[in-house]
Amino acid sequence: MNIEEIWLRMSQVKKLPAQRTVKIVNTLSQLDRINAQALQGCGMNEIQQLQFLHVPMNRIEQVQKWLTEKNNQLITFIDPNYPCLLKQIYYPPLLLFVRGKRELLRTQQIAVIGSRQASEYGRKWTNIFVKDFVQHGITITSGLALGIDGISHKAALDNNGKTIAVLGSGLDNVYPKQHYELAERIKVNGAIISEYWPNIPPLPKQFPKRNRIISGISKAVVVIEAGMKSGSLITARYAIEQNRDLFTLPAPLGNSGFCGNHWLLQQGAYLLMEPDDVLQHIAGGLNWMQTELPIEESSPTLNVVENKILGMVGYHATPVDVIAEQVQMPVAQVMTILTEMEINGVISSTAGGYIRLN
Known part of the structure; x- marks a missing residue:
């Protein structure tokens, strides 16, 4: 069993901290034969052993074939291109599947997110902010969704900037379908990434989980517009828990599409009125280029x-x-x-x- 197959199988094992997984991978890579006894010796329980051993070989082979195609890449937790900031979150993805420029994952990023039902107000300010951010060399990160996400990706590309799209599905199943051409553009001048194997369909439960990556790889998160039921609020919550700077726009009162903005401001988000509000804030904080920090293996604490x-x-x-x-x-x-x-x-x-x- 080669190292690539070991990583793929370990990605299907649940409830193992990333650092412990790395140690297990290192141990297994030195064995001539991997069986239940060897896995038990690494401290894996019976269920985890089954999760590792019972991954169908044809699924492994499909992923390995996918990786032989041009611009398709796999970044493991110990890969030099794995984002340092992402390593610091609770439950970081063990693997990232990438199409495009993998080196962008280590660049300075701001997440720009918002409602799928974007208003003209939201469109206008997304274009203004993104244009300014990319002119300062910032990579724009978002989720490729309809509305603000797609507008932010497009604005970055239209202004000769770089952008990263984080999918809640496998990279062979771009969602939504309306953004297939946009995804193709991003592959050339940016990167599309996912923790899901390439053929995984877009299931509803995967998108909230995806949002932790959008905030996790970004230094700051900008919420352009959000209603109280917007998925952007999930990303905003992750941003707060991950100690990311969170900004949102002021908006007209009485518009339900912006109730989430006002709620975030009440929770302590920074008021965003011009691009320099974000740029000066992060420039005055800790060094942009994060170095590797010790990762604590702990259970989540509840507020x-x-x-x-x-x-x-x-x-x-x-x-x-x-x-x-x-x-x-x-x-x-x-x-x-x-x-x-x-x-x-x-x-x-x-x-x-x-x-x-x-």
């Missing part, structure tokens, strides 16, 4: 609100509306927190609601 919500989730499925009523919070806000907790392995979603895992 007061999360603990309150967890107290409403039992070992039998609890519906979301029941949880929201008990904690006296809007359903949309509770859903955002529940999604985060599910990604962190604290709870799990079922047909009837959510159940506690530990």
Whole structure:
């Protein structure tokens, strides 16, 4: 079993911290034969052993064939091109599949995100901010979604800048389909990345998880416009937890499409009025080019609100509306927190609601 296959199989093993995974990969790469006994010797439990050994060989071969194609690349957690900032988040992706310029992952990045139903106000300021950012050598990162995401990618390319699109699907399944041509442009002057194997379809549960990468590889996150149910608020939450600078625009009162902006400002996000607000802020902070820092292997800690919500989730499925009523919070806000907790392995979603895992 070669090192590439070991990495691919380890990416399918759940609940293993990245640093521990790296040690296991190093051990397994020196063995002539890998079996359940060898995996047990590395500290993997029975379920993790099965997850490693039972990956169909034809799936491995499909990925390896994909990697032989031009511009298709695989970046492992220990690859020099793996973003330093991304290593510091909780639950960093073990692998990144890349099409395009992999070296961009180590450049200075600002995430520009927002609503899929972009207003003329949002379009205008996205173009203004992105144009200024790329003129300062900043790489624009976003999620290739309709609306603000797509506008930010296009604005970067139209102004001879660089951009990175983070997908919630495999790279052979560009989503949405309307952005296929835009994705092709990004491959030439930027990069498209995903933690998912190339043939994985765009499933709803993967997009909130994808958002942690958008904020994780960026020094700052700019929310152009967002309603209270916008996925941009999930990315904003990750930005706060990952200690990223978070900015958002002021917007007209009474417009529900910008309620998320005002909510973020109430939570302490920086008010964004011109590009220099971001550029001067980050220039006055810590050095842009992050060096490797020690990575702590720890379980996620829950804040007061999360603990309150967890107290409403039992070992039998609890519906979301029941949880929201008990904690006296809007359903949309509770859903955002529940999604985060599910990604962190604290709870799990079922047909009837959510159940506690530990």
